[in-house]
Structure formats: C-alpha cells, structure tokens
Amino acid sequence: MDPFLTSRVVTDILGGLTNGVTFGLVALSLVLIWRSTGVLNFAQGAMPMFATYVGFALLSYHFGYWACVAACVIAGLMLGGLTERILVRRLYGKPEINPIVVMVGFLIVLEAVAAAIWSSTPRSLPSPFSSIHWQLAGKPFALSPFTVYEIVTAVLVMALVAALFRFTKLGLQLRASALAPEVSRLLGVRVGRLLTLGWMLSTAVGVITAILVSTNFFSGLTPTVMDGIFAYGFIAAAIGGLESPIGAIVAGVLLGIVNQFVTDYVNQNAVIMVALAMLVVSLMVRPSGVFTKSTQRRV
C-alpha cells in the first residue's frame, strides 16, 4: 500500500538499525569498562561469546530459550567478575600496553578453548521469534519479528543501563568511583567491589549482544562470532569518544546504517573499509569524539 515503507532507503535504514543497535551495545560496554577502569577490554567480544556457549549448553538438557538466556547472563556476570578479580586487578596502574596485551591473550585463550570444547562449526541458536520478514502489499518489509525483538531488547538494555547510572544509589557510586576513585573511597564507597560489579555488568550487556548476534540466521554461534562485531563496536566507541556512553550508542547506530547503505549500494567487502575510513577521518577532525561536548579526552 505504502511504497515508502518498502522503498530502498527505508529498507536500508531499518536494516542498518538492526545491526547498529548491536554495535551500539558493544560500544556501550566498552565505554563502561574504559571509563571505570581505564582498560580497553579487547576480550569484550570473546567473554560474552564464551558465556553464551555455556548458557546454551543447557539446550541439550531440554531447557527452554528463556532459561538458556538467563543462564547465559548469569555465566556472563560470573565470568566478568572473575576476570576482574583474577586478571584485571593486577593490571591497574601498569603501563598502558599491559592490559591491552593481557586482554588480547584472554581473547585468544577464550576463543581457542571455546573451539576446543564446542568446535568451530557454527551452531544455530533457537529463536523465540520468526526471522521471516513481513510483507507489505506483496513487497518485503525490512523488519521481521526477530529484528523487532533485537531492536527492542537492545533499546531496553540501553535504557536500563542509563537508568541504573542516572537514578540509582548504585549508579551514583559507580559513576563516582570511575570519576574519582580516591575521593570515593574517602567517602566510604567500596570502589574495589564496584569495579568488579562494573565488569560483571558490562559482560552481561555483552552477553545479550552475543545472543542477539548469534541467533541471527546467517552467522550462528561460533567462537569468533564477535570478532567483527567487536571491531565495529570499537570503531563506534572511538568515533563517539571513548568517554561518552551516549556517543557510543549513537555512533554505533549510525555506523550500522552507513554499513547497510554501503552494502546495498557498493558491496559487502567495502563495508569495513568505509568504517575504518570514518574512524580515521573522525579522529583527525574531532579527536575528542564526535558526540562529546569538550575536549576532555586524555590527549
């Protein structure tokens, strides 16, 4: 009926939005960790991937989808907490390359162990919603029940994180310990525990992203499923300014939409090159991030 909704432009925007929210989620989880601990977590894709494998192992015991999702999130919370306590805690105050190297090592170990246990053959996860696109007047519409579920979930997670940080006592303490750890300790804030909590939280956000990405009909769950998403997530976070959660989300969504247009009008292979070029240009033009107000980045 309405050719506008099935037009090429609208299709690309909506398709891009579906990918963009997952980039935004990864970028958001990167920013959360970066702000609170000064570590860019290169295992931010691999940790959720691992937790997703663990959670969906319940499938073979005939648990339902939602039980598996809950198990994934719990596994993610545990993995995030343990990682901070065992690995990351030793790296605070060390030269900047130490945490980078350790987290890359952790990424490799997690991917290798996952492939050793579960093999690198893609496994398809059950989907609670159909991924067959709706039809409008005989033409395919850009969205399917699954992609709507994907977008809604992502927005919900973002809103929950925002609400946690803005409106709760816990959020106030999390923000304070990121901004001024020593002052926070002087006020009785248990900064150590909050850092652990921050890692748990951001891994849980990552887990939801990993589930959404690997439920996708095309990719399925593989040990390296998050590599590409991580790269886009980083690009989005850096474009938005690593200090800004809102910037990360906005940049992620925009990146997804641009990618979709490039895929449609150029080709699939050009996508990451365009993304890289966007990163290069944005760092040249606005090193403090496109969506940050001041030049507060540590230059």
Place this chain on the structure above:
Amino acid sequence: MITIDNLSVSFGAVQALRDVTFLAETGQITAVLGANGAGKTTLLRTISGLEEPTSGTILMDGQALVHKKTEDIARMGVGHVPEGRGVIGEFTVEENLRLGAMMAKVNLQKGLEEQYEQFPVLGERRKQHAAKLSGGERQMLAMARALIAEPSVLLLDEPSLGLAPLVTAQLMLTIRSLCESRDLTVILVEQNASSALRIAHHAVVLHVGSVVANDVASTVAEDENLRQYYLGLVE
C-alpha cells in the same frame, strides 16, 4: 579522639614521617602546621588508610586504624576533606552530597536539609554542577559532603588553599563552630599558620617528617622560634 603513636611512613628511600606522636582530643581543633613537604598531607592520608605506615599505631577512640581499608575507616566515622577538596565537578551539588550520605545511617532528606541550612549557598545551587562553584563554595560543599555522614572525626587538608583572606576567615569560624556544636575531633592541616592558630585549641608543628612542637595553640603561636623558623610568621 585520635591517638597517634610513633608513626613512620616511607616512600621508598624517602621517609615522609618519622616517629610522629600526638593526641587529637574530642571537641577540639588540632592544627597540624609546617612548610611544604613537612609531611602534613601524608599524615592525614595515613590516618585514612591511603598510605601504609612502616611502623607505629593510630587509634580512634581506642580502635586501631592501621591496616584497615580506607572505605572501612571512612565508615567508622572519619570524614576526610582531601587537598584540593575532591569535589566531583561532573556531579551536581546535590549528587555530591548524596554520595557523601551513601554510607551514613541518617535519613538522606534530613541530612540534606541540615547541610543546606548550615551552608545556604549550597541549597541555592543544588542542581548546579560542582565544577561551576567558586573556590569557597567548593570548600563548603566538600565539608558538607563529609559532615552529612555525621563523622566523629574530621580531617581537613588545607581548606584555605586558594581562598581570599576574608573567605578564609569566615571558613575558619565555621570550622570552629562546627567543632564545638557537634563535638568533633578536628585535625586541621594548614600552611596558613596564623589563621589556623586563631581557631585551634592545640597545635602540632611538623618539620621534614618530625614533630618539632606539640602544645597548646596559644603557646605555639607565641613561640618566637617556631614562628620564625617553621611557620614563616615574621612580623
């Protein structure tokens, strides 16, 4: 009451505090004076558990503070207003105060009202970002943030730093009245010896990590030698 006994702190080869011993009485202001690098800030940081002493003890009403975590010491009732005030500029005035009240057992709303009454200017600016406040207002915010948790000990690190003389005088009077009305143990670290001595009951003078004087404030204030050599107060 804070009892410090034979406290020594080292940073590698540098000894920042050497056998420091003194007593800070409840309901009194104990001024800790001395030049830059005398170890004043290190002393406060050690009381709060931010630095680990090499030897010596710190007791608060008979309870040992050494080897305790900073956040636990804060929860025991030690309010520490750090050097440079430690106000979180990205937070609003009220958020700063809410953070201060986090560990307190008191009612948040009541605490906020009390502080706004004590420092009316903070009440007027409660929704403003702390970065927008003037130096004196920031100092008040930092003190209010410490006081809202109802501490029994207040550690103040150079509260007069960067303030105009008139503001400093006002601030000192506030500290004195707070100390008396709430029966606080105040340890006041100051480089500005004259204004600190005007309100302090007791004074300790540090020189390169060691105590060179420990006496009633008025006695320290009148000692010509101390005034000239350690406090930089020359007529």
Place this chain on the structure above:
Amino acid sequence: MKLLAARRVPSAIALALVVTIVVLATASSTRVGVALSVAIDLAIACAFIVSVPELKTRHPVVARALLTLLGLDVAIFLTFFFSSSTNFNLATGAAMSIVLLGLSFLTGASGQISLGNGAFMGVGAFTMAIWANHHATTPIVFSLLIAIASGALVGLLLGLPATRLRGPYLAGMTLAFAVAFTFILSSFSSWTGGDSGLQLPTAWIAPRWLDGFYHAGTSPLTTTTLYITDVAIVVAGVAFFFMANLFASRTGRSMRLIRDNDVAAELVGISLPRARVVAFIVSSAYAALGGALLTVIDNSVSPSTYSFALSVTILSLIVIGGIGTISGALIGGVVYAFSTSVISWITTHTGLNPQGNVASQLNGIIFGGLLILTMLFAPFGIAGAVRHFWHRMRSRPPG
C-alpha cells in the same frame, strides 16, 4: 687502522690463518669445504676485531656491523648442515623476526602497541607478489624496497590520526585494520587473486656466481631452499643492524624518553606526535619487509595467512621474546621457527587426536596463555628474564 696497529702481532697471525684456510678450501672445492673455510675465516676476522675493546666505545656502528657479520656467518654456516625442512622453518623464522623487530621498536620507543602487524605483513607480502607478477624482471632487492614503502605508506595513513591520541586508540584501530584486511583483499580480488592468492611467476634461484655454494650435486629443491634461507637470514641481519643503530641513535634515545616520561620529552623539545608516528611507520615498514620476504620464501601468497590470528601470533611472539628489546625479536623468531614442530610434538606425546578440536586449538591456547602469563609475571619476556638473571649473577658477591 690505528686500532689494529696496537695488536700487530696477533693480527698478523690471524691474517696468516685466513690465507691458509682460503687456499686449502679452494683446493678442496667441495660445497661444504668452501662454506666451512669462508665461515671460519669470517668468524676469526670478526671475533678478532670485536674483541678490541676500544672499537665498541669509539666506533659502535662498526662494532655492530661486525657483530652482525659474525652472527650471519655462524647462521649461514649452520644452514649447510640442516635439513631442508629445518632450513625452511629457519627462513620463516628470520622473516618473522624482522616483523617482531618492528613491533618491538614501536613499543620500546613509544610505549604504544599495534595489534595489526599481521595485516601490515600482508601489505608487504601482496605488494611483493603483485609487483612480481606485473614486472617479472625487477631485481628482488628493488621489489623488497617497494614492499617496504607500501607498508610505510599504509602505516602513515593509519598512524597519523591514532598516534596523536594517548590510550588504546592505536591498538584498537590496528585491530580493526587486521580484522578488515581479508575483506580489503577480497575487494581488490582482480589484483590480489581472491581466495586463492598469487603465485610468483618464477622461483627464485641462486645467481651463477654463487654456484660453487649452492649447486654442488644436490637436488634443485634443496639448493633453492638453502639459498632462500641464507638470503632471508642476510636480510634479517641487515634489518637487525639498522634497528640496533636506530635504537642507539639520538632518535631512538629521544623515543625511549617519550616512553618513560612524555612530559620531560616535551620539555626538551621532542615532538610527541611526530615521534609516535615515526615509530609506527618504522614498525609497519618492517612488518611489510617481513611479509615480502615470506612471499619469496613460500613462492606464493595466500590471503588466509594474513588473518587476525597472525597479528595475535606476532604479538605473542614478541611478548614472549621480550617486547621493547632487540634480542626479544630474535628469540621470538626462533620460537616461531620451531613452534609448529613443538606443538605437533606435544600433540603426539600427549596422545591427543591430531584431527580433534583440542589439538587444532592447542596453538591458540598455548600462545594466548603464554601471552597472559608473560605479561603478568615477566613483562619483558625471555630477554628481560635472562638480563635480570644475568645482573643478579654478576652482582652477587663471589662465594
């Protein structure tokens, strides 16, 4: 010459020895004989000159050059006795050590890290192959230089924005580049040969004047491998020589100052962004050289080699060897040369199914694990640990 004059007697003896051996070797004229005599000659000459203590302080560049010659000489001499497969591994290790050297310099000089040196290697490797396919007559040294230039250019492009910023920007951007690289290769599949990659048009064989060395009655495959191994070792030697001088030069020293204290560096007038960019370009150029050499060694190039996994392997090797050090790159290269054999040895001796999931992931588990453990417990790797041990041994009082 003044230096030598001080030791006229021993130098005369050495000279006499050299002449004798050369005469003997030429008379025997077998491959091993020639190799042996030349190697021993050079070793004696170099060891003799390096042993002059004033040389190291007054002419450090000459001393380094001689040390390099000595090392090359020993290495090339040994290759004559190794099997073809060992030599092939050594050649790959030599190419890899060049890449590691670049990364070590980047971190050692500027405190930054690149997670994309596998992709920069790929830039060099493909430039080499593409150039060779279009201009088959170009001398090999010239093609290597073109590969180096291409690596430097891409490094400049990516490094310019990222090195202006502190923090993990360079690491993240190079990671994105490493992930993107295979897609970039497929985008230009008419040039890069798509998934199957490229073959070099002609195999690279020893020139005629070296016939005495390389074509003495063995199968052509063996001699080609031997020749290429020796070339790879020589190129690596030259790369190490340049890097050792760069590390010790004014530029190198000012870069180390940046790593240790950037405020002080700015105060003495070093431009931080420029120094960081230069360090990054050098590391990319070295990576490209290593990749180009690998193309020559393999006589072909395949896009699957230059995946993100390679970048991570490179990172692991230099961290294990000792990041920020020259010897660390050498150690890392040796580790790489023999890692495949060691891992398959582990597989057979632990009774793992060689086709199983665990065996296929052993590489990642071991390298990733070592990466974490080294960084946590010995941040300067094997080189750092050895140096530490050495200093402790020397400072310990006798008895």
